[in-house]
Amino acid sequence: MKKFDKERVLLGLAAPLLAIVAAFLVTALVLAATGKEPFSAFGIMFDYGVKSDSQVYIINKATTYYLAGLAVAIGFRMNLFNIGVDGQYRLAAFFAAALGGALTLPGFLQIPLIIITAMIVGAMWAGIAGVLKVTRGVSEVVATIMLNMIATAIIGYLLQPGRLGHLDSAGTKVSTTPLPESARFFDFPTQPDPVWGFLIVAVLAGVAYWFTLSRTRFGFDLRTVGQSGSAAEASGVNVKRMVVTSMLISGAMAGLIGMPTLLNDSYEYSGDFPVGIGFTGIAIALLGRNHPVGIALGALLWGFLERGTGKLEFEGYDKEIVGVIQGVIVLCVVIAYEVVRRYGLKRQQRQVGEKLAAQARNSDNQEVSA
Amino acid sequence: GQSSTEAGGSDEGKLKVGMAYDVGGRGDNSFNDSAARGLDKAKGEYKAETKELTAKSGETPADREQRLASLAEGGYNPVVGVGFAYKDAIDKVSAKYPKTTFGLIDSASEQKNVASIVFTEEQGSYLAGVAAALKSKDGKVGFIGGVDLPLIKKFAAGFRKGALDTNPKADVTVQYLSTGTDLSGFGAPDKGRAAAKGMLDKGVDVIFAAAGGSGAGAIEAVAAKPGTWAIGVDSDQAKDPALAKYSNSIMTSVVKNVDSGVFDLITSVKDGKPKTGTNSYSLAEDGVSLTTTGDHLKDIQAKLDEAKKKIVDGSIKVPTTL
Amino acid sequence: MRRGTVHALVGENGAGKSTLMKILYGMQKPDEGTISVNGEPAVFHNPGDAIDRGIGMVHQHFMLADYLTVLENVVLGSEKLHGIGDKARQKIREISDAYGLGVRPDVLVEDLGVADRQRVEILKVLYRGARILILDEPTAVLVPQEVDALFDNLRELKAEGLTVIFISHKLGEVLSVADDITVIRRGTTVGSADPKTVTTKQLAELMVGSELPSPETRESTVTEVPMLTVDGLRLTATDPDGVVRAVLDGVSFTIHKGEVLGIAGVEGNGQSELVEAVMGMRVLDTGTVTLDGDDISRTPTRRRREAGIGVVPEDRHRHGLLLEAPLWENRILGHVSEKPNSKGAFLDLKAARADTERIVREYDVRTPGIEVTAASLSGGNQQKLIVGREMSHQPKLLIAAHPTRGVDVGAQAQIWDQIREARREGLAVLLISADLDELIGLSDTLRVMYRGRLVADADPASITPEELGSAMTGAATGHLEHPADSAPEDEAR
Amino acid sequence: MSATATSTPPPAAPKVSGGKGGRSRLSLPVVLLIVAGGLIALSAVRAITGAQDLTSAGQISAALSMAVPIGLAGLGGLWAERAGVVNIGLEGMMILGTFFGAWAGWQTSPWIGVLAGVLGGMFGGLLHAVATVTFGVDHIISGIAINILALGVTTYFAKLWFNTGEAAERGGSPKQSPPSEDITSITVPGVSDWLHSLEGRHWFLVSDVAGILGGLVTNLSLLTIVAVLLFAGTFWVLWKTPFGLRLRSCGENPIAAESLGVNVYTYKYIAVIVSGGLAGLGGAFLSLVTSHIYNEGQTGGRGYIGLAAMIFGNWRPGGLAMGAGLFGFADALQLRAGGSSVHALLLLLTIALVALGAWKLYRKSYLTAAISLVIAAGTLVWYLGTDTVPTEFVSATPYVVTLLVLSLSAQRLRMPKADGMRYRKGQGK
Numbered sequence A: 001m002k003k004f005d006k007e008r009v010l011l012g013l014a015a016p017l018l019a020i021v022a023a024f025l026v027t028a029l030v031l032a033a034t035g036k037e038p039f040s041a042f043g044i045m046f047d048y049g050v051k052s053d054s055q056v057y058i059i060n061k062a063t064t065y066y067l068a069g070l071a072v073a074i075g076f077r078m079n080l081f082n083i084g085v086d087g088q089y090r091l092a093a094f095f096a097a098a099l100g101g102a103l104t105l106p107g108f109l110q111i112p113l114i115i116i117t118a119m120i121v122g123a124m125w126a127g128i129a130g131v132l133k134v135t136r137g138v139s140e141v142v143a144t145i146m147l148n149m150i151a152t153a154i155i156g157y158l159l160q161p162g163r164l165g166h167l168d169s170a171g172t173k174v175s176t177t178p179l180p181e182s183a184r185f186f187d188f189p190t191q192p193d194p195v196w197g198f199l200i201v202a203v204l205a206g207v208a209y210w211f212t213l214s215r216t217r218f219g220f221d222l223r224t225v226g227q228s229g230s231a232a233e234a235s236g237v238n239v240k241r242m243v244v245t246s247m248l249i250s251g252a253m254a255g256l257i258g259m260p261t262l263l264n265d266s267y268e269y270s271g272d273f274p275v276g277i278g279f280t281g282i283a284i285a286l287l288g289r290n291h292p293v294g295i296a297l298g299a300l301l302w303g304f305l306e307r308g309t310g311k312l313e314f315e316g317y318d319k320e321i322v323g324v325i326q327g328v329i330v331l332c333v334v335i336a337y338e339v340v341r342r343y344g345l346k347r348q349q350r351q352v353g354e355k356l357a358a359q360a361r362n363s364d365n366q367e368v369s370a
Numbered sequence B: 001g002q003s004s005t006e007a008g009g010s011d012e013g014k015l016k017v018g019m020a021y022d023v024g025g026r027g028d029n030s031f032n033d034s035a036a037r038g039l040d041k042a043k044g045e046y047k048a049e050t051k052e053l054t055a056k057s058g059e060t061p062a063d064r065e066q067r068l069a070s071l072a073e074g075g076y077n078p079v080v081g082v083g084f085a086y087k088d089a090i091d092k093v094s095a096k097y098p099k100t101t102f103g104l105i106d107s108a109s110e111q112k113n114v115a116s117i118v119f120t121e122e123q124g125s126y127l128a129g130v131a132a133a134l135k136s137k138d139g140k141v142g143f144i145g146g147v148d149l150p151l152i153k154k155f156a157a158g159f160r161k162g163a164l165d166t167n168p169k170a171d172v173t174v175q176y177l178s179t180g181t182d183l184s185g186f187g188a189p190d191k192g193r194a195a196a197k198g199m200l201d202k203g204v205d206v207i208f209a210a211a212g213g214s215g216a217g218a219i220e221a222v223a224a225k226p227g228t229w230a231i232g233v234d235s236d237q238a239k240d241p242a243l244a245k246y247s248n249s250i251m252t253s254v255v256k257n258v259d260s261g262v263f264d265l266i267t268s269v270k271d272g273k274p275k276t277g278t279n280s281y282s283l284a285e286d287g288v289s290l291t292t293t294g295d296h297l298k299d300i301q302a303k304l305d306e307a308k309k310k311i312v313d314g315s316i317k318v319p320t321t322l
Numbered sequence C: 001m002r003r004g005t006v007h008a009l010v011g012e013n014g015a016g017k018s019t020l021m022k023i024l025y026g027m028q029k030p031d032e033g034t035i036s037v038n039g040e041p042a043v044f045h046n047p048g049d050a051i052d053r054g055i056g057m058v059h060q061h062f063m064l065a066d067y068l069t070v071l072e073n074v075v076l077g078s079e080k081l082h083g084i085g086d087k088a089r090q091k092i093r094e095i096s097d098a099y100g101l102g103v104r105p106d107v108l109v110e111d112l113g114v115a116d117r118q119r120v121e122i123l124k125v126l127y128r129g130a131r132i133l134i135l136d137e138p139t140a141v142l143v144p145q146e147v148d149a150l151f152d153n154l155r156e157l158k159a160e161g162l163t164v165i166f167i168s169h170k171l172g173e174v175l176s177v178a179d180d181i182t183v184i185r186r187g188t189t190v191g192s193a194d195p196k197t198v199t200t201k202q203l204a205e206l207m208v209g210s211e212l213p214s215p216e217t218r219e220s221t222v223t224e225v226p227m228l229t230v231d232g233l234r235l236t237a238t239d240p241d242g243v244v245r246a247v248l249d250g251v252s253f254t255i256h257k258g259e260v261l262g263i264a265g266v267e268g269n270g271q272s273e274l275v276e277a278v279m280g281m282r283v284l285d286t287g288t289v290t291l292d293g294d295d296i297s298r299t300p301t302r303r304r305r306e307a308g309i310g311v312v313p314e315d316r317h318r319h320g321l322l323l324e325a326p327l328w329e330n331r332i333l334g335h336v337s338e339k340p341n342s343k344g345a346f347l348d349l350k351a352a353r354a355d356t357e358r359i360v361r362e363y364d365v366r367t368p369g370i371e372v373t374a375a376s377l378s379g380g381n382q383q384k385l386i387v388g389r390e391m392s393h394q395p396k397l398l399i400a401a402h403p404t405r406g407v408d409v410g411a412q413a414q415i416w417d418q419i420r421e422a423r424r425e426g427l428a429v430l431l432i433s434a435d436l437d438e439l440i441g442l443s444d445t446l447r448v449m450y451r452g453r454l455v456a457d458a459d460p461a462s463i464t465p466e467e468l469g470s471a472m473t474g475a476a477t478g479h480l481e482h483p484a485d486s487a488p489e490d491e492a493r
Numbered sequence D: 001m002s003a004t005a006t007s008t009p010p011p012a013a014p015k016v017s018g019g020k021g022g023r024s025r026l027s028l029p030v031v032l033l034i035v036a037g038g039l040i041a042l043s044a045v046r047a048i049t050g051a052q053d054l055t056s057a058g059q060i061s062a063a064l065s066m067a068v069p070i071g072l073a074g075l076g077g078l079w080a081e082r083a084g085v086v087n088i089g090l091e092g093m094m095i096l097g098t099f100f101g102a103w104a105g106w107q108t109s110p111w112i113g114v115l116a117g118v119l120g121g122m123f124g125g126l127l128h129a130v131a132t133v134t135f136g137v138d139h140i141i142s143g144i145a146i147n148i149l150a151l152g153v154t155t156y157f158a159k160l161w162f163n164t165g166e167a168a169e170r171g172g173s174p175k176q177s178p179p180s181e182d183i184t185s186i187t188v189p190g191v192s193d194w195l196h197s198l199e200g201r202h203w204f205l206v207s208d209v210a211g212i213l214g215g216l217v218t219n220l221s222l223l224t225i226v227a228v229l230l231f232a233g234t235f236w237v238l239w240k241t242p243f244g245l246r247l248r249s250c251g252e253n254p255i256a257a258e259s260l261g262v263n264v265y266t267y268k269y270i271a272v273i274v275s276g277g278l279a280g281l282g283g284a285f286l287s288l289v290t291s292h293i294y295n296e297g298q299t300g301g302r303g304y305i306g307l308a309a310m311i312f313g314n315w316r317p318g319g320l321a322m323g324a325g326l327f328g329f330a331d332a333l334q335l336r337a338g339g340s341s342v343h344a345l346l347l348l349l350t351i352a353l354v355a356l357g358a359w360k361l362y363r364k365s366y367l368t369a370a371i372s373l374v375i376a377a378g379t380l381v382w383y384l385g386t387d388t389v390p391t392e393f394v395s396a397t398p399y400v401v402t403l404l405v406l407s408l409s410a411q412r413l414r415m416p417k418a419d420g421m422r423y424r425k426g427q428g429k
Ligand SMILES: Nc1ncnc2c1ncn2[C@@H]1O[C@H](COP(=O)(O)OP(=O)(O)OP(=O)(O)O)[C@@H](O)[C@H]1O
Pocket: C011, C012, C013, C014, C015, C016, C017, C018, C019, C020, C060, C378, C406
């Protein structure tokens, strides 16, 4: 059986590697076709990506992406497509920032309060889609897309001077009231730039995700629903409740996405708070195959690509190439995973069939000789 | 490991200017382009070495910090952040590079080594309002804002005040194309067109569109209805090749002369007396103005000059919010 | 095969009958060998080729699109013949009348019962002008009366000069309708038989190479202690049009310790819903379910299973297994909250694995190990795993829905033995099966379900499948008495 | 997938009405009656509130041009899903359409641009087909990947192609293409003016009808006419031809289709590529008709909205057209008159809710009735107490309405039975 496993690991690694190689090939072709020299571009990206400040940047970026990947992955493990992570984290970060700006408590109270607010808001927003799905049969894909748009409108309405918005002194930027010093999360004093302390929370979230899914009854039930809703139902899982619960958890996790930025970086929610990370999360969850370690690697890869292409612009390339690389990676990776999955399944069936046939032959022979 | 920028080291003596554009970057026929013109001028006159980087949509404050830091670290001085989105990033990065002068367009920073360059958009818009009210047949004028951001609201406020001061019976319709954090209103000409048509259908005959890329749609709609006027924004839109077909319908454009702000800053650094604090480019120093391409303002120029004088001497205070 | 005959193909489960037919029909490619039609060699790359050569097939599982009309289902793929409009409709009516199929072209297939669907399938084949008709287990889902009607249709087809290939496990049927019989085993032809001379017993032995096991239960172990009591059960469902219909109504019965209660009925008469109601997967409208003295009518499924309900589901792929998960995870499925699978809120992977090994050993699940996915096991081995899993938790009540469907004779006997053994120790069994012999042989009490109601009961010691069949179509109700003298003829499978 | 093959027969309890009775499909007279009722209510609201723009020709014309891209995207979704492939990549295919449409459009003629946009979309469709049909990737996942890829590729090439050389001189920028020529618009001569004057009278109902008709005959882009024809054509092809029957059978039961000699892969490929082409056309419409340039982010999620409109329309062209029309109407209303027209609609909403409440009361579902009436009272208070609606609410209106409609009717919707399922050749048992 051990050998079996080793081959499975190999197969598991084959897919993402294939995809990344394919992506770089395609990108090289695109670069070459548009009259740029591809290999020095990759050289620049790589050299730059391994510099110490780049590493800090990548880790900080990856912290956010990792949380996004986890939030999406929870849904995916359930076969739920939470396209709404995007709206959930924005709404969550917005309310958390508004609350954080309004209060001045000691840090040990205020920071958890902000984080919990974000998680609750994210969970509630995702929960709407969950409830609509189980009670009214509305596809979560459509519901979460609508909710994303509605979240944008709500934030737009509330983020106005006179409501929850706060106009800066130059009169050009509205944001929530900036968080007081006490509400800022700690940094690791790395050089030259600090690594965000929220990394710790992300790591903990990853461990919790792994442990819950693979070591607890709840996680087993959740995965069961993801693999076969009908079998889960028959096995005693309350599928409807599980749908709502996992949407809530996914939303709560989504609530964390905006926190590294809010608590370690911007300290306020304004019009330029990052958008679209929910969709990045989808890409990263796909890349990491919903596995906590895989998602981490995916998040780091994304951070690396963004860092590296930032340098490309410095060297006269168009940094928009990063979109091409990322897009190709995602498309290749989903295809590669599927091909490998199917191949693995077929191969295993065949192996099992052959082994059993061999056993049967052996026993037949023995009977004959007996 | 090694830091990416350690090799940098600033070679004193040579003027190196770093520009960090907002989304859109050089070539946007608008705000960023205006800043780029200032840079180009410095390049021509001072033989400055330049480096231009551009923001992309959906980035985080950290991305902007990284961009500014890499320029500062690369020995570029001054480093200019184009757009108020750079405010927080400049606050942070300027503290790390005290010897570098930073320029911040459209926002104000308290840091010692930051020169904030702000414009009184409302004053330019006020003049546009005056022009609109004068040119309109029955005082129905419209304002189309891309997104209801404070910056755009400044335009709206000035425009409305100008129109009402000129014609107390004027009817000013204000319409935004998207709201809040949804910035799609800056890049949706179809929405601009629909909004403009809505106004035109109601008898509005002068429309001021401060809506980025969406403005093209509004101008197109106006051009399709004879006897109506559009007012452009940010750059002289009558000269925009993309709008060449409609240039006869563009009465004027409210421009912010970001280029002079940028050029002045570069000059001050070159002269060894870097600007700091808030540098307001108002109507008085032609920081904002109306363009006259096509000479459509000839008949009302006197009244405009009068309004300008009043603003400059302070007898008219233009509001910045509606 | 001769023209104008009915040629039967028999063989145990998984012998390769369907596979052979799929090759004939161009859905699979043979590795070697040739096919000749009317003396000419033929190569089929896809079903289209086979259709062109006049071969039509009615599949073991219906191949109908529910949301399309009968007309659309029939003309699909052969639109060139008569278009998709009125001409086609006319033609369908003609064929339907000619063979007495009674098919209405404009109803949605969704609204049809099994027998009607089957007739649509046959019409589909005839519409294409097929001269060779393959019927893969057409009778599996029909009651005897419907089977007779089908056979009448077949004889008519034969009279028209069509050739029919007929696959069935029910050897009695085979003997009554076939002109020739071919027996296959493990993918090769092992012999042929003449239906006029051969007996079902001989045929069966030819099929499996040994004597057939019988499901008969000898001694009775029924006690007086009620284990499961279902009283006044009513269950309604709302269809997409918002119409509320009762799928179960007034269902009451009691199963005692050590008793096997068999429910007979044509599929779709509420048996699945009954199982789901007892398992707690459906909310009852009225009625109570009592297990071992406790009212569990409102108890969730998980708790009912913990309380001692074991389930062998009717569709193991949908309800009994996680196909892409390893065997040990499948062992946890359904019993995640019980020992040895978990301790408190946490899984106990080690114990679960060890126990899976035990099940594999004790229940003779043929597998190279417990890390392989359930999908890579054969159907029978999957079923053995499920039975082993359910029996490992000492259930008080076992719900067994078609426990030996798609399972070979060896495994079948094993599963019957296990049920009997547990019954001896006081297990109550709710048995649902389409295999009437299994039902009669294994049950202590028999009830017949028709349109959501229990309409008849019978004594398994004296009832024949025919009598049961007539009750299943609603033709007979109440207590089915059997004339005492005539001993039931052995209608072996 | 065996689920599709082993369909369980329906419970045999007697059905109230046999055969086709009681199907959720509305008959034509009923639809017309509903439309008429809606029109009367709208007209009454206009008369009461004086929000003349509600049914003006300008409003309808704007609504139409806002609806067309959504409708085309939805139509793309319809083709794909009727063949059993969920296409959430419509957004990406639309982006390709806007980009390539504008790219070819500014250099040559707009009609060539349209063609390029369609081809761009078809390329996206092809990718989706390869991933989902050939490789069996989950449809949603593949769609998302395509959206990411399309955005990345167009952003990169926009910078390369629109910000250099002649393109830049003609007004291109990294985010924007140079403008292309107009596609001809037609106005039915006399009729349009006559309707316009009729509309100006503000007569109850008459002016409304005149406004609506006027909007439909004034300044109608030829491409809009093409879009309308595509709707009719889609209905005809999918429901009235053998090809359409085969295609739909792949969405209902591919295994059955395969067993009858239908090459399911081929049909799925065709459907998904056509789907991409339609989405691409929707994109080209955006960058060539409603504006003459490509702008980054121009699609603004319309691909997703198209998908929602299609579900809203129960996977049928007529319903989809209604859904797209609703979105277009709401968009146009918001852009043209902002708060005040939508404020008038509050009254319409009140009327609708009261009607719903009454109906539910009649059907004896008291809870729903009570909820509707309470909300109706709320909206009435809102209507009376304010005179405009914040623009943010207005812009969210279509999404909220979609959610509401879906949650009221999702159970009645019926998607193709094998929609979204992964199908492999020869998997039938
Ligand atoms: N290409 C193949 N290679 C190996 N084994 C195969 C292949 N195709 C089918 N089989 C196996 O051959 C066996 C024959 O299955 P088939 O469905 O033909 O049996 P059957 O006689 O129709 O049984 P049933 O009575 O259950 O319908 C099955 O075990 C199937 O998994």
